[in-house]
Amino acid sequence: MCLHKLLMTFLVVAVFIINCVLIETNELIDEHDDNINNDGDYMKIVKIENQLSMLVNGTTIATANAIANKALQAWPTVKRAFDLYPETHEMHTITDCMHVATEPGDYVFKKSLSSAQRFSFDKLNENEFNEEGLELKELEDAINVCGLYIIGEPNTLVEITMKHYDVNCNSGGLMAFVDGWELNGEYFPAINDHHRTLEDRLVEFCNNYKRWPHVMNKKFFRSSQNAALLQYRLPTKGSFIANVRFHKITQPCNILVHDISALYNLANYGFKRNCSISALFPAVVQLTNIKVGGKSMRKGKVSYECMQNDDYLEIGGSPGLDSTHMEKSSDICGYAETPGPEQAIFCGVTTARLVSSGRYQNHVSIMIRKADAEDLDLATLVCAF
Numbered sequence: 001m002c003l004h005k006l007l008m009t010f011l012v013v014a015v016f017i018i019n020c021v022l023i024e025t026n027e028l029i030d031e032h033d034d035n036i037n038n039d040g041d042y043m044k045i046v047k048i049e050n051q052l053s054m055l056v057n058g059t060t061i062a063t064a065n066a067i068a069n070k071a072l073q074a075w076p077t078v079k080r081a082f083d084l085y086p087e088t089h090e091m092h093t094i095t096d097c098m099h100v101a102t103e104p105g106d107y108v109f110k111k112s113l114s115s116a117q118r119f120s121f122d123k124l125n126e127n128e129f130n131e132e133g134l135e136l137k138e139l140e141d142a143i144n145v146c147g148l149y150i151i152g153e154p155n156t157l158v159e160i161t162m163k164h165y166d167v168n169c170n171s172g173g174l175m176a177f178v179d180g181w182e183l184n185g186e187y188f189p190a191i192n193d194h195h196r197t198l199e200d201r202l203v204e205f206c207n208n209y210k211r212w213p214h215v216m217n218k219k220f221f222r223s224s225q226n227a228a229l230l231q232y233r234l235p236t237k238g239s240f241i242a243n244v245r246f247h248k249i250t251q252p253c254n255i256l257v258h259d260i261s262a263l264y265n266l267a268n269y270g271f272k273r274n275c276s277i278s279a280l281f282p283a284v285v286q287l288t289n290i291k292v293g294g295k296s297m298r299k300g301k302v303s304y305e306c307m308q309n310d311d312y313l314e315i316g317g318s319p320g321l322d323s324t325h326m327e328k329s330s331d332i333c334g335y336a337e338t339p340g341p342e343q344a345i346f347c348g349v350t351t352a353r354l355v356s357s358g359r360y361q362n363h364v365s366i367m368i369r370k371a372d373a374e375d376l377d378l379a380t381l382v383c384a385f
């Protein structure tokens with residue numbers, strides 16, 4: 001009875017937060033639409049508004065949810081376009097500091113200083129050796145870390161071509177490509193679950209105008225999964241145009257969930273590797289099909305005590321993107337062709353992770369949908385928010 005009350009309180013708070021985020025997200029999207037309609041000229045000054053200058057590093061899980069919601073809302077309109085995986089140069093203006101992209105095309109960002117900003121920046125430069133000024137300058141620099149968060153269909157990877165960038169190293173400008181998503185210093189896919197080291201997953205670049213000649217290298221990046229991030233920090237001014245494309249892959253390992261309700265396949269294709277599916281929302285998870293582990297494991301049934309095995313599927317949740325230390329609700333192995341029970345994970349991020357030794361062909365089909373109030377009865381895990 002008491003637990004029930006506690007859960008209800010939690011839910012009321014959660015629903016309140018989600019509503020706030022949704023309202024804010026809608027406002028951002030509306031604003032974005034207005035900008036596109038009223039201002040086809042992409043070379044416009046992007047205002048630094050409080051709302052838009054959220055620190056990437058200071059992102060709360062609510063923001064992560066907002067991103068997910070934006071991605072989900074944007075998705076249905078573009079789904080068809082992916083069938084052909086075209087190269088498009090349709091122009092998208094980046095208006096939000098955290099901008100979610102689900103469509104291919106050219107993403108354009110331009111920042112120039114307003115006279116007021118220029119004045120304060122000059123003042124900051126004058127006071128460079130003054131401790132207070134330094135702190136302010138650091139703060140200003142930090143505040144300008146923004147990101148283009150790209151997400152494609154589960155069986156795709158993201159390709160980014162930098163068609164243009166004017167990001168001056170000497171004034172603190174910097175761009176970075178991330179193979180995956182980063183929020184709050186946490187990564188998807190988790191650092192240990194990626195075949196590339198974190199160092200290899202991050203590529204930083206900027207223009208060094210002090211060096212002669214000023215050659216502009218055309219940059220080209222590919223992610224390993226359906227999620228990628230382009231981060232940028234432009235303390236003074238600068239611009240870039242990034243072309244985004246999606247390519248179909250045949251053996252996806254890590255998948256960032258892009259749909260509020262869909263069936264996902266997770267397989268190791270015989271490899272020794274760990275693959276995971278993460279949804280940036282509390283979710284109801286149901287296995288519709290499972291084949292994990294050796295023959296002895298597969299006497300036509302499913303086992304829920306598999307941690308001593310080399311191959312298993314673990315389901316759980318975490319407050320942030322990093323699933324390494326997620327709280328587990330269950331670990332499963334064995335064999336079943338009929339759908340199992342549903343379970344709800346009330347965490348910021350819901351993850352299903354397939355651990356494979358490479359000795360077996362493992363495969364699971366998982367139905368993932370957004371959890372709501374009615375799913376409280378199915379809760380197997382509630383994270384501390």
Ligand SMILES: *[C@@H]1O[C@H](CO)[C@@H](O)[C@H](O)[C@H]1NC(C)=O
Nearest residue numbers: 056057058142183184185186
């Ligand atoms: C980002 O956040 C993490 C954890 O909150 C912190 O340890 C790290 O120093 C921060 N990084 C920057 C660049 O502020």
Ligand SMILES: *[C@@H]1O[C@H](CO)[C@@H](O)[C@H](O)[C@H]1NC(C)=O
Nearest residue numbers: 192193194272273274355356
């Ligand atoms: C997969 O995960 C397990 C358990 O978390 C770990 O022991 C193993 O080393 C990982 N395998 C690979 C290839 O990363």
